[in-house]
Amino acid sequence: MTPPPGSLLAAENLRKAYGPTTALDGAEFSIHPGEMVAVMGPSGSGKSTLLHCLAGIVTPDSGSITYDGRELSAMNDAQRSALRRSEFGFVFQFGQLVPELTCVENVALPLRLNGTSRKEAERAALAWMERLEVDDLRGKRPGEVSGGQGQRVAVARALVTGPRVLFADEPTGALDSLNGERVMELLTEAARSAGAAVVLVTHEARVAAYSDREIVVRDGKSRDMERIV
Amino acid sequence: MSIGHTLLGLLESGPRHGYDLKRAFDEKFGHDRPLHYGQVYSTMSRLLKNGLVEVDGIEAGGGPERKRYAITEAGITDVERWLATPEKPEPYLQSTLYTKVVLALLTHRDAADVLDTQRAEHLRSMRILTDRKRRGDLADQLICDHALFHLEADLRWLELTAARLEKLREAVTR
Amino acid sequence: MGAKFAFTGGREGWIRVLLTAVGVGLGVALLLLTTALPSALSVRHHRDQARLDYTYEQHPRPKGDDTLLIADIDTTYQDKDVRGRLVEPEGPRAPVAPGLTTYPAPGEMVVSPALKKLLDSGSGKLLRERLPYKVVGTIGETGLIGSQELAYYAGAKGLEQRMNGWQVGRISAFGDPHPSSDRPDPVLILLVLVVFVVLLMPVAVFIAAAVRFGGERRDRRLAALRLVGSDSRMTRRIAAGEALAGSLLGLVFGTGFFLLGRELAGSVEILGISVFPSYLNPTPALAALVALAVPAAAVLVTLFALRGVVIEPLGVVRTAKPARRRLWWRVLLPLAGLAMLYPMIGQGRANGNFNQYLVIGGVMLLLVGVTALLPWIVETVVARLGAGAVAWQLAVRRLQLSSGTAARMVNGIAVAVAGAIALQMLFAGVQGDYTRRPGNDLTRAQMEVDVPRGVALAPAAERFSTTKGVRKAVALASADVGDGPWNTDNGPALSAQVTIGDCAALREVASLSSCRDGDAFVVSGADGDTDTAKLAKPGRRLYVSTSYDVGKSPRITWAVPRTLKPARSVKDPAGATRGGFLMTPGAVPPRIAAAVSGTVYLSLDESVPDVHEYVRNTAAAVDPMANAALWVSTEQSKKFTSIRTGLYVGAACVLALIGASLLVSQLEQLRERRKLLSSLVAFGTRRRTLGLSVLWQTAIPIALGLALASAVGLALGAVLLKMTDTPVGVDWVSVVTMAGIGAGVVLTVTLLSLPPLVRLMRPEGLRTE
Structure with missing residues (x-):
C-alpha cells in the first residue's frame, strides 16, 4: 500500500515493541497539509507511541514513515532532531515548560535552538503569545501561571517556528473542560491560520470533535474511521 | 419537554399575543424545531380550559383572530411547581x-x-x-x-x- | 516517629539514610582522628623525652657501676632516618633504655620491628651491610615513637676513648636531665592550629551537606504525609527525626571507620611520622563533644533547611522569593577574621606566642566568611549573567532560580581550597625559613663525611675513592690554632684555622703556585680573617684546639714553620673561604695529625643507584661514628614536596567527597526533570546543548567558588606569613593545581552525570502509560 496521494506525513505497517509489550502492530496513518487528525483509543493502545514514531522521536521496529517525500527511518538522529526543530511542533499533556525560563523565553526556545538571535526569537515569541492571549505572562515563570495559561504558552511554543505539523499529545488532559475547550479553540484556530497540520492524540471524544478526521488505535492496530462510513 | 409549562413561564413576564409567544419560544428554545401555530393555539386553549391562563383582550382587525393571553394565579403556582419538580433521569435501559x-x-x-x-x-x-x-x-x-x-x-x-x-x-x- | 519513618520509608528512605550515614560517618571518623591527634602527639613527645640520652656535658661524669656509655650513630637509609645507638654499660646498675630489658653484647643489636622487617627484606640489603651486628631482640613499644620508626641499639666496646661531649657520652639515666618548660616553637603551634582548622572546616561543611542528601525527595515524601493528615509541625519533627537517625547511624559508621583507620594508621607513615594505634585515643571530652555536636548539628541543619520550604499536602512549595541576601554581615566575617589576626602580624618567631584563640578564631572566621560570602557572590554574579547560547541560558536561569543550592554545594570546595592554598603558602614560606642555605657548591661535591679524630684520614679517603659511584674524594683535616692555650676561661686572643691535606686536596681551598709534600702555606684573602697575618711569624708557638675535656688532655702546640709559601684563598667545596695555614701531610707533626678531625668531600656519579647508601656504608665501615651528610639541596625541597603532595591528596579527597555529593544532587535533579528532558529532546534539542547546560550549571558556581577561595586563601596565607615574619611569596603552582583539581571535579561530575542524562533523554521518558 502506498501513501495516499497528497499526504504530508504518512506511516505504513508500523511495528514497535518495548520489551515484551507490543505497542504498535501494523499501524497506518496519513495526514494532509493543514488537516487535523485525531488519534483516539483506550489507554495503552499505542496512540502515544504512534505519535512518537510519526514525530521521529522513536524509531519503529519496522514499517515506513514518509514526511514530505522523505523516509524518516533513513535519517540519522541529528537529521531527525533538525527536522523536529524546524518542521514539527509539540504540545504535551503537562506543558513541559522549562521551569527556570520565563514564559517568553520558553516560547522563544525552539527558535533559539534553530540559531535565531535572542532578540528576534523573543519578538516572534511575543507575537505568538498575543495570538494565544497570554502575552501578559511574558515575564512570569511557568510555576506562577495556571494550567490553562501554561498550556496556551506551550501551544505558542509549538507554533513559533511555523511548523508544518503540530503534534499534540493529550493537550487538555490536565485541564478542566472549560480551560480545555479554550485551549482547543485557540490551538485549532492558530494551527488553521498558520496552515499547520495537527496530529491530536486524545482519549476525549469532545476534544477529538475539533478534528477533521479521526483514527482509532486498538491493540497497536489503527483504524481509519473515514473509510468505514 | 412540556410546551405548556414553557409557554406559561413565558407569560409570567406579562401578557402576550399567541404570535408573540411562538416567536419568543422559537427564539429561546426552538433552535431545531420551531412551533407550529396550531400547536400554540391548541396548547393555549387547554391552559385556558384548566384556568391557568385567561384572555386579556381580543384585537379585532384583518387576519386571524388575535387573542392576548395573561397568566392566572393558578398558572403561576403551576409553573412554580413544575420548576421545583426534578426531571426524572432517563433510564436508557432499552437501547x-x-x-x-x-x-x-x-x-x-x-x-x-x-x-x-x-x-x-x-x-x-x-x-x-x-x-x-x-x-x-x-x-x-x-x-x-x-x-x-x-x-x-x-x-x-x-x-x-x-x-x-x-x-x-x-x-x-x- | 521520624526515625521509624526513616528506616521503614521503603528502599528510597533506606538509601537516603545510608547515604547520609556514610557521609556523616566519614566526617565523624575524621573528627575523631583529629581529636585523637593531640594526645597522640603528646604521647610521642613523652616517649621521645623519656629515651633521651643527654651527652652534651662540659665535663664528663666519672665512670661508675650505674653509668652507660652511649654513642649517637644515627644514619639515613633511602631517605628514612634510622636512629642508631652504640651502648656499653659500665656496671650492673647501668640505666636500661626504654623498651629494652638488657643491652646487647658487643657485635649484637636489638632493633625496632620496622627495622627488623626492613633488614629481612630485599630492599634492606645495603643497610644490612652497614649494620654488621647480629639481631638478638626487638625494642618494645615504649622505646619507640612510632610503629614505623627505624631504630637499633648495638653493643660496643671501648667507647670511653671516643667520648667527645656530643656524639659519645656517659650517662647515668635516660630522659632530659634539665627538664624545662620550654614552650614549643610558636610557628609550629601556628602550623598545627591552622592545619586543624583547615581540615575540620570542610568536614563540617561536608557533614552539613551529607545531612541534606536527597532532601528534595524527602520533602515530597513529607508532602505525602501531610496529605494523610500530619500537620506542618509534625512533618518538621519527622524530618528532624530522619536526620537524627541518619546522623546517629553516621556516628556508628564513623566509630567503625575510625577504628578501622586506627589500625591502618599503625602501618602508615606520613612525613616520617608514624604512630602506634594505641596512641590514637580520642580525648574523651572531645569525643563526647563530637557525639553530641554531630546529631545536634544534623537536626539544626535540617530544620534550617526546611525554614524556606513550605510542605503542603499536595507538594512542596519553596517560598517564592527568598529575602535578598544582604552583604554587610557576610563581609563582616572575613574582616573580623583579619582583624583578629592583624595584631599578631610581624611577631615572628622571636616574639612568639601567638594567642591560640585569636589564631583559631581568625582563621575560622576567614574560612566561614568564604561560606557566607559565596551564596551572595553566586547570587549576585548569576543575576547579572545574561545573554548567551541556549545551554548557557538554561544553566544561568536554573542557577538564578536556586543559587543557594549551588552555593551550598560549592562551599565545601571553596573552604577546602582556600585553606589548602593558605597552608601551602605558609609551609612553603616557613620551610624556606627553616632550611639554611649553606651555599655548598654541588658541582664539586654532593656529600661530605666527617671523620672523627683518631681515624687516619688518608686510608679513609682511599676507601671512599674506590667506593662505587664516587668520582673523586677530597680529604681535608682541620683544626684551630691560637696564640694561647684553649683551656683557659678566655681562650686565645688570636686564632686561625689549620687545614691539612695533600696537594690536590689543598688546591680545592686555595690557589697554590707550586706544591710538594712537606710544604706549608699561609693563606690570604679569606672572609673575616684578621688574625692570620699576626700569627704567621716563623717559629711562633701556637696552641692547637683539642675541643673536648680540654682540662685533662695534654696541650698540643705547633711551631710556625720557617718557610711559609703564600697562597690565595678560594671557595672550598662547602662554599666557605678558609684562612690560616695549609699543610701537606709531610709538614704535620704526628701529634697534631692524631688530634684533628677530617672531612671527606665526595663528588658522586648520581646516576649510580643507591650511590648515597654505598657512601654511607663505607663511612660506617671506616668508623661507626663517621657521619655522612648529603648536600643535595633537593633533599629539603623533597620534604616540602611531600607536604605539598599530602595537602594535594587531602584536598583532592575533600573535593572528591564534595564531588560525590554534587553528583548525587545532580542525578536527583536530572531524574526529577526526566519528562522535561524528554520533551526538550522531542522538539529537537541537541544532546550537546543539554550536556553543556549541565556542565555550565556545575562549572559556574565552582569557578566562582574557586576564584573566591583563591583570593581568601592567598590573603590568609599572606597574613599567616606576615605573622611569622616571613617574606610573602605566592606559590602559584599550588594555586593553579588547586584550581585544576576543582576543574577536574566539575568535569568528572559532569561526565558521570552524562550517561544518566542521555538515558533520561530517551523518548521513553515521554510515555505516560
Whole structure:
C-alpha cells in the first residue's frame, strides 16, 4: 500500500515493541497539509507511541514513515532532531515548560535552538503569545501561571517556528473542560491560520470533535474511521 | 419537554399575543424545531380550559383572530411547581444499540463494525455540534454542550462495549 | 516517629539514610582522628623525652657501676632516618633504655620491628651491610615513637676513648636531665592550629551537606504525609527525626571507620611520622563533644533547611522569593577574621606566642566568611549573567532560580581550597625559613663525611675513592690554632684555622703556585680573617684546639714553620673561604695529625643507584661514628614536596567527597526533570546543548567558588606569613593545581552525570502509560 496521494506525513505497517509489550502492530496513518487528525483509543493502545514514531522521536521496529517525500527511518538522529526543530511542533499533556525560563523565553526556545538571535526569537515569541492571549505572562515563570495559561504558552511554543505539523499529545488532559475547550479553540484556530497540520492524540471524544478526521488505535492496530462510513 | 409549562413561564413576564409567544419560544428554545401555530393555539386553549391562563383582550382587525393571553394565579403556582419538580433521569435501559450489537453477535456478523460505524456517526455529529458551538453565542454553546456530553457518554459506552466484545460474545452465545 | 519513618520509608528512605550515614560517618571518623591527634602527639613527645640520652656535658661524669656509655650513630637509609645507638654499660646498675630489658653484647643489636622487617627484606640489603651486628631482640613499644620508626641499639666496646661531649657520652639515666618548660616553637603551634582548622572546616561543611542528601525527595515524601493528615509541625519533627537517625547511624559508621583507620594508621607513615594505634585515643571530652555536636548539628541543619520550604499536602512549595541576601554581615566575617589576626602580624618567631584563640578564631572566621560570602557572590554574579547560547541560558536561569543550592554545594570546595592554598603558602614560606642555605657548591661535591679524630684520614679517603659511584674524594683535616692555650676561661686572643691535606686536596681551598709534600702555606684573602697575618711569624708557638675535656688532655702546640709559601684563598667545596695555614701531610707533626678531625668531600656519579647508601656504608665501615651528610639541596625541597603532595591528596579527597555529593544532587535533579528532558529532546534539542547546560550549571558556581577561595586563601596565607615574619611569596603552582583539581571535579561530575542524562533523554521518558 502506498501513501495516499497528497499526504504530508504518512506511516505504513508500523511495528514497535518495548520489551515484551507490543505497542504498535501494523499501524497506518496519513495526514494532509493543514488537516487535523485525531488519534483516539483506550489507554495503552499505542496512540502515544504512534505519535512518537510519526514525530521521529522513536524509531519503529519496522514499517515506513514518509514526511514530505522523505523516509524518516533513513535519517540519522541529528537529521531527525533538525527536522523536529524546524518542521514539527509539540504540545504535551503537562506543558513541559522549562521551569527556570520565563514564559517568553520558553516560547522563544525552539527558535533559539534553530540559531535565531535572542532578540528576534523573543519578538516572534511575543507575537505568538498575543495570538494565544497570554502575552501578559511574558515575564512570569511557568510555576506562577495556571494550567490553562501554561498550556496556551506551550501551544505558542509549538507554533513559533511555523511548523508544518503540530503534534499534540493529550493537550487538555490536565485541564478542566472549560480551560480545555479554550485551549482547543485557540490551538485549532492558530494551527488553521498558520496552515499547520495537527496530529491530536486524545482519549476525549469532545476534544477529538475539533478534528477533521479521526483514527482509532486498538491493540497497536489503527483504524481509519473515514473509510468505514 | 412540556410546551405548556414553557409557554406559561413565558407569560409570567406579562401578557402576550399567541404570535408573540411562538416567536419568543422559537427564539429561546426552538433552535431545531420551531412551533407550529396550531400547536400554540391548541396548547393555549387547554391552559385556558384548566384556568391557568385567561384572555386579556381580543384585537379585532384583518387576519386571524388575535387573542392576548395573561397568566392566572393558578398558572403561576403551576409553573412554580413544575420548576421545583426534578426531571426524572432517563433510564436508557432499552437501547437500540445494545440490541443491534447482540443481534450481530448472535448472527455471527461483525459486531465491532456495528460499533465502529456508530462511533463514526456519533463523532460526525459531535464535529458538527462543535463547529456550530464555535460560531454560535452562549445559548448555542450551552445547548450544543448538552448534546455533546450526551453523545460523549454514548461514545464511551461504544468504546467500553468494543473492549468487552469478546466477553459479551461468550455471554450471549452460550 | 521520624526515625521509624526513616528506616521503614521503603528502599528510597533506606538509601537516603545510608547515604547520609556514610557521609556523616566519614566526617565523624575524621573528627575523631583529629581529636585523637593531640594526645597522640603528646604521647610521642613523652616517649621521645623519656629515651633521651643527654651527652652534651662540659665535663664528663666519672665512670661508675650505674653509668652507660652511649654513642649517637644515627644514619639515613633511602631517605628514612634510622636512629642508631652504640651502648656499653659500665656496671650492673647501668640505666636500661626504654623498651629494652638488657643491652646487647658487643657485635649484637636489638632493633625496632620496622627495622627488623626492613633488614629481612630485599630492599634492606645495603643497610644490612652497614649494620654488621647480629639481631638478638626487638625494642618494645615504649622505646619507640612510632610503629614505623627505624631504630637499633648495638653493643660496643671501648667507647670511653671516643667520648667527645656530643656524639659519645656517659650517662647515668635516660630522659632530659634539665627538664624545662620550654614552650614549643610558636610557628609550629601556628602550623598545627591552622592545619586543624583547615581540615575540620570542610568536614563540617561536608557533614552539613551529607545531612541534606536527597532532601528534595524527602520533602515530597513529607508532602505525602501531610496529605494523610500530619500537620506542618509534625512533618518538621519527622524530618528532624530522619536526620537524627541518619546522623546517629553516621556516628556508628564513623566509630567503625575510625577504628578501622586506627589500625591502618599503625602501618602508615606520613612525613616520617608514624604512630602506634594505641596512641590514637580520642580525648574523651572531645569525643563526647563530637557525639553530641554531630546529631545536634544534623537536626539544626535540617530544620534550617526546611525554614524556606513550605510542605503542603499536595507538594512542596519553596517560598517564592527568598529575602535578598544582604552583604554587610557576610563581609563582616572575613574582616573580623583579619582583624583578629592583624595584631599578631610581624611577631615572628622571636616574639612568639601567638594567642591560640585569636589564631583559631581568625582563621575560622576567614574560612566561614568564604561560606557566607559565596551564596551572595553566586547570587549576585548569576543575576547579572545574561545573554548567551541556549545551554548557557538554561544553566544561568536554573542557577538564578536556586543559587543557594549551588552555593551550598560549592562551599565545601571553596573552604577546602582556600585553606589548602593558605597552608601551602605558609609551609612553603616557613620551610624556606627553616632550611639554611649553606651555599655548598654541588658541582664539586654532593656529600661530605666527617671523620672523627683518631681515624687516619688518608686510608679513609682511599676507601671512599674506590667506593662505587664516587668520582673523586677530597680529604681535608682541620683544626684551630691560637696564640694561647684553649683551656683557659678566655681562650686565645688570636686564632686561625689549620687545614691539612695533600696537594690536590689543598688546591680545592686555595690557589697554590707550586706544591710538594712537606710544604706549608699561609693563606690570604679569606672572609673575616684578621688574625692570620699576626700569627704567621716563623717559629711562633701556637696552641692547637683539642675541643673536648680540654682540662685533662695534654696541650698540643705547633711551631710556625720557617718557610711559609703564600697562597690565595678560594671557595672550598662547602662554599666557605678558609684562612690560616695549609699543610701537606709531610709538614704535620704526628701529634697534631692524631688530634684533628677530617672531612671527606665526595663528588658522586648520581646516576649510580643507591650511590648515597654505598657512601654511607663505607663511612660506617671506616668508623661507626663517621657521619655522612648529603648536600643535595633537593633533599629539603623533597620534604616540602611531600607536604605539598599530602595537602594535594587531602584536598583532592575533600573535593572528591564534595564531588560525590554534587553528583548525587545532580542525578536527583536530572531524574526529577526526566519528562522535561524528554520533551526538550522531542522538539529537537541537541544532546550537546543539554550536556553543556549541565556542565555550565556545575562549572559556574565552582569557578566562582574557586576564584573566591583563591583570593581568601592567598590573603590568609599572606597574613599567616606576615605573622611569622616571613617574606610573602605566592606559590602559584599550588594555586593553579588547586584550581585544576576543582576543574577536574566539575568535569568528572559532569561526565558521570552524562550517561544518566542521555538515558533520561530517551523518548521513553515521554510515555505516560
